[in-house]
Amino acid sequence: MTMNIRRIVTWIARAGLGHVRTARTILERLTPKNRRVVLWVSGIASLSCLVNGWFTGNYLAYGAGAAGLSYFALYLGGWSPPRKRREHELIATPQPAFAVHEEPPAEVEDLVEQMLKQGRYSLLLRPELIGNLTPDQVQRAWDLFEDRMSLVPEGELVVGRVGNALDEDESLDDEDLVSPGTVVRVEHFYLDRYPVTNRQFQAFVAAGGYEQMGIWDPEIWPGVLDFVDSTGVPGPRFWKHGRHASGEDHLPVVGISWYEAAAYARWVGKRLPTDPEWEKAGSWPVQLSATARPQRKYPWGESMDRGRCNLWGSGPNAPVAVADYAAGVSVGGVHQLVGNVWEWTTGNFGAWSYPSRDLILPVAMKSIRGGAFDTYYDNQATCQFQSGEDPVARKHNIGFRCAVSVCDLSLPGRVVASADFASDPSTRVAAEKVYA
Amino acid sequence: MIRDTTIPLDSYRLAQYAVQVPCYICEGGNTFDAELCRHCFAPMALAHQANSQKVRPQMIAAIGPSGVGKTVYLGMLIDMLSRQVHRMQLLARGAFSITLQQMTTAALSRCKFPTKTPNEPDRWNWVHCQVRTPKQKRPIELIMPDMAGEAIIEEVDHPHTYHVIRALLSKCSGIMVMIDAMKLYEGTLDQDFFTMKLLSYLIELDNDPKHGWGQRPVALVFSKADQCEECFADPTAYAKSHTTGLWQHCQERFRDHAFFASGVAGACAFRAVKRDGHVRVPLRIEPRGIIEPFEWLVSRLKAN
Numbered sequence: 001m002t003m004n005i006r007r008i009v010t011w012i013a014r015a016g017l018g019h020v021r022t023a024r025t026i027l028e029r030l031t032p033k034n035r036r037v038v039l040w041v042s043g044i045a046s047l048s049c050l051v052n053g054w055f056t057g058n059y060l061a062y063g064a065g066a067a068g069l070s071y072f073a074l075y076l077g078g079w080s081p082p083r084k085r086r087e088h089e090l091i092a093t094p095q096p097a098f099a100v101h102e103e104p105p106a107e108v109e110d111l112v113e114q115m116l117k118q119g120r121y122s123l124l125l126r127p128e129l130i131g132n133l134t135p136d137q138v139q140r141a142w143d144l145f146e147d148r149m150s151l152v153p154e155g156e157l158v159v160g161r162v163g164n165a166l167d168e169d170e171s172l173d174d175e176d177l178v179s180p181g182t183v184v185r186v187e188h189f190y191l192d193r194y195p196v197t198n199r200q201f202q203a204f205v206a207a208g209g210y211e212q213m214g215i216w217d218p219e220i221w222p223g224v225l226d227f228v229d230s231t232g233v234p235g236p237r238f239w240k241h242g243r244h245a246s247g248e249d250h251l252p253v254v255g256i257s258w259y260e261a262a263a264y265a266r267w268v269g270k271r272l273p274t275d276p277e278w279e280k281a282g283s284w285p286v287q288l289s290a291t292a293r294p295q296r297k298y299p300w301g302e303s304m305d306r307g308r309c310n311l312w313g314s315g316p317n318a319p320v321a322v323a324d325y326a327a328g329v330s331v332g333g334v335h336q337l338v339g340n341v342w343e344w345t346t347g348n349f350g351a352w353s354y355p356s357r358d359l360i361l362p363v364a365m366k367s368i369r370g371g372a373f374d375t376y377y378d379n380q381a382t383c384q385f386q387s388g389e390d391p392v393a394r395k396h397n398i399g400f401r402c403a404v405s406v407c408d409l410s411l412p413g414r415v416v417a418s419a420d421f422a423s424d425p426s427t428r429v430a431a432e433k434v435y436a
Numbered sequence: 437m438i439r440d441t442t443i444p445l446d447s448y449r450l451a452q453y454a455v456q457v458p459c460y461i462c463e464g465g466n467t468f469d470a471e472l473c474r475h476c477f478a479p480m481a482l483a484h485q486a487n488s489q490k491v492r493p494q495m496i497a498a499i500g501p502s503g504v505g506k507t508v509y510l511g512m513l514i515d516m517l518s519r520q521v522h523r524m525q526l527l528a529r530g531a532f533s534i535t536l537q538q539m540t541t542a543a544l545s546r547c548k549f550p551t552k553t554p555n556e557p558d559r560w561n562w563v564h565c566q567v568r569t570p571k572q573k574r575p576i577e578l579i580m581p582d583m584a585g586e587a588i589i590e591e592v593d594h595p596h597t598y599h600v601i602r603a604l605l606s607k608c609s610g611i612m613v614m615i616d617a618m619k620l621y622e623g624t625l626d627q628d629f630f631t632m633k634l635l636s637y638l639i640e641l642d643n644d645p646k647h648g649w650g651q652r653p654v655a656l657v658f659s660k661a662d663q664c665e666e667c668f669a670d671p672t673a674y675a676k677s678h679t680t681g682l683w684q685h686c687q688e689r690f691r692d693h694a695f696f697a698s699g700v701a702g703a704c705a706f707r708a709v710k711r712d713g714h715v716r717v718p719l720r721i722e723p724r725g726i727i728e729p730f731e732w733l734v735s736r737l738k739a740n
Contacts, residue, residue, distance in 0.1 A: 359705045360706040365705075374724065376723055397722065
């Protein structure tokens with residue numbers, strides 16, 4: 001309390017003398033509650049000074065009151081004084097680069113609430129953090145998790161098989177021979193039901209995600225400064241002033257590089273899916289015997305139905321809201337795996353799929369899956385088709401969705417298999433190999 | 437065993453042979469049953485269709501150096517307009533008009549670019565089609581050939597080498613000049629020089645102040661623009677900054693011109709092929725800016 005009074009006195013004195021910049025700095029250090037008190041007290045004090053100066057003819061008091069009151073009015077109006085820049089800031093950030101960040105919460109409870117609001121429920125359910133949560137908070141995090149993520153069961157699938165979609169032409173060259181593919185085992189994991197939206201990514205930008213170097217791959221640290229929007233502020237390429245266009249809350253975020261997608265995924269306590277995981281969620285293979293694994297070509301079946309996905313000619317030739325085309329949902333309840341926007345995965349292009357064979361890539365590419373609103377051919381929007389893109393490219397039609405391994409979560413009693421899975425070291429090692 | 441057959445004397449055939457059918461492109465005389473013009477190798481079906489429909493089709497050409505993407509552009513354009521008809525509808529006339537579309541689609545859907553167009557004019561693909569726009573009452577009949585880039589270069593450098601190119605370009609109502617945006621981006625000036633030579637050739641071909649090439653619509657299309665996004669953002673600004681000479685040339689000599697950007701592949705790589713060395717392959721097909729230049733040209737044709 002004494003400390004607060006001292007701060008109030010200091011602030012009034014400096015505000016009265018016109019040191020608004022210093023006052024602003026001090027204000028920013030206060031908690032929101034204390035800041036409100038200080039502002040109102042200083043406002044009243046300034047008014048008193050002004051009135052007192054007017055009637056007594058004390059111009060010093062009059063001037064200080066007027067200055068304080070002016071600042072008070074400007075502050076309420078949203079004005080902030082130009083901040084003095086330190087030398088290193090002038091070198092590192094030539095533009096007023098970073099968006100206004102949210103205030104860090106003072107209490108653990110507030111922090112948890114903020115994380116839930118930001119969609120970081122998965123992070124809260126990690127074994128390292130879940131002990132700090134109340135049962136109610138765990139329940140809420142779990143409810144959000146179940147609502148937004150879909151469990152994909154473990155099992156085997158064939159990745160990289162060349163189907164007749166690509167090679168039905170009789171005039172095949174030598175290099176177009178049919179490939180049997182590779183059998184890959186995928187462990188239990190959760191996948192986002194929808195691609196990450198502009199609104200969800202906005203929380204990451206507002207929270208200063210582009211400044212938290214810990215969540216970025218070290219090799220891209222020098223390049224993060226280059227990940228700016230059309231106005232030079234950190235954010236997806238097509239945003240302005242660190243914000244997406246109004247009315248596009250529920251559209252998938254695009255114009256983000258692979259590194260930005262990976263950083264967001266880490267920030268929310270998830271990761272990007274691997275290629276086999278992504279393909280398994282869509283093709284939903286069923287292991288009938290040791291060799292028979294029927295896999296769907298599209299999430300809804302074997303034949304293209306353009307009414308179920310946003311591809312070239314079947315939609316507005318632009319991204320649509322992530323909940324649209326609900327008829328194209330996969331067996332596991334994952335939406336828009338095919339169409340709308342391509343999705344980054346963790347895999348390298350060329351690791352699994354047919355078109356990459358014997359390819360010489362101009363740069364090491366990351367894998368993208370699922371096709372987009374402007375994908376022209378049906379056979380390039382299947383669950384099996386893989387394309388590639390430069391990991392620093394920020395294209396208009398590439399977004400992402402996140403995944404999380406069951407073994408990375410602490411969900412006692414929720415998933416029967418997860419307990420066994422997490423406790424079995426051999427399984428965990430196998431999973432790590434697959435995910436690596 | 438010898439089998440006797442009776443062949444009736446079709447005297448009317450002799451009469452038909454006596455009448456020369458002029459080629460629609462070069463107007464050279466041909467017999468009535470000729471498949472290709474013996475002078476310029478253009479399909480005679482164009483002349484027969486024009487005669488039977490009593491409509492004289494207009495012509496639009498896509499020209500540019502070898503490897504710039506003329507075949508992909510034309511094939512993709514025809515396929516897109518055939519599949520999505522709300523902006524503009526295209527109906528092919530004659531089986532030969534579908535070959536280009538079929539060949540391009542077959543290659544691109546398998547993540548390959550179509551094979552290089554041969555230099556011999558008798559092996560070129562021609563498209564005769566009917567184009568209808570929503571605001572238009574009567575459809576436009578159009579002829580669009582897919583010519584080899586090397587043949588075009590040869591004709592520009594040595595006029596009268598390819599009679600068909602000269603005849604076609606002198607009759608075209610509008611033209612699409614393809615320019616490789618990727619090469620410009622890399623700093624190569626060949627594209628700039630070649631396009632200026634091509635435009636100079638057009639002006640020399642027909643310098644009429646009222647109906648010459650200076651007055652006809654010219655769409656300058658940056659192909660492969662998907663590889664450099666700034667070209668898509670503002671093609672005119674891109675032209676001004678990367679092809680200054682060409683931009684000036686157009687400002688001075690062509691009253692009705694516009695710059696466009698187009699792209700077909702979302703990303704490209706190279707494949708090692710035994711016979712051809714490294715061949716460029718598309719990793720996915722995402723057409724952008726394909727219809728716009730054609731739409732603009734057709735709108736100018738109507739105005740003309």
